[in-house]
Amino acid sequence: MIDVDADTCVLCGLCTGVCPPNALDLTPTRLEVLPHCSECGYCIPYCPVGAISGGRARGRRG
Ligand code: SF4
Numbered sequence: 301m302i303d304v305d306a307d308t309c310v311l312c313g314l315c316t317g318v319c320p321p322n323a324l325d326l327t328p329t330r331l332e333v334l335p336h337c338s339e340c341g342y343c344i345p346y347c348p349v350g351a352i353s354g355g356r357a358r359g360r361r362g
Pocket residue numbers: 302318319320321322323324333336337338339340341342343344355
């Protein structure tokens with residue numbers, strides 16, 4: 301599972317632009333991972349604060 305640490309996420313929205321299937325939805329209060337996320341892990345290195353973890357790629361598991 302892709303996991304976004306809500307305490308770490310600064311809601312910058314950078315990750316929403318790099319997700320191939322557009323599975324990241326930025327709301328005014330939180331970043332949501334939508335059900336059609338393929339868990340490709342592509343978004344993980346784009347987060348400037350390391351708030352995203354999990355998926356098939358190597359990432360910090362929270
Ligand atoms: S793991 Fe892949 S599909 Fe899921 S939110 Fe990140 S970039 Fe999008």
